[in-house]
Amino acid sequence: MTYRFSDLVTACEGDWRTYIEHEFVRALGEGALEEEAFRHYLKQDYLFLIHFARAYALAAYKSRTLEDLRQAHEGLKAIVDLEMGLHVDYCREWGISEEDLAALPEARATMAYTRYVLDTGNRGDLLDLHVALAPCLVGYGEIANWLNGRPETVRGKGNPYDAWIAMYESDEFQAAMRAERDWLDARLADVTPARFAELTQVFRDATRLEIDFWQMGLDRAD
């Protein structure tokens, strides 16, 4: 038996679909999401991205080979150069200044998810860490594609969140997503069933924390 990334998704199908097709995502795609919910999400995502960049740096630190180091670097670049740059501009358009961002209190859902990933990476090995990171990079790429395949999704000027979808459907982000999936496919191919069960638990927990992150936005929870 050899495993692939898609086996993790199949093993967690219910949680994965709840994450990808969350009410927050649907409303965003339809342009119907409440602006305050989006603003809350956007601010917390800034804090999230800072910790996720640290997690990719941890992946770099834990790498034994140049190939693994390159993959960690790809993830770090996708966050720091691509997402973060756009994020700060995007926040400004939504009336959130860099001073606001610097002074933000961290919501519990943000703390829970980011610290879970960092702890999983510290406790485990490089594969544990990449599996904990996968719902983020792979999930958001899939969300953009799912939204684009949905007739209810509104694109262009009719949707105030169009730029958000554009970010995650972009060639750069989609390429980073595919590289992460390929890396995981290669590493999962020779794990034992017992190890796969451990990794499934990590993937499921990270996916559940992504669900909570959307819900935190909808509820404006702190």
Ligand SMILES: Cc1ncc(CO)c(N)n1
């Ligand atoms: C919560 C969350 N998950 C995934 C991504 C994609 O990097 C993001 N920006 N925020």
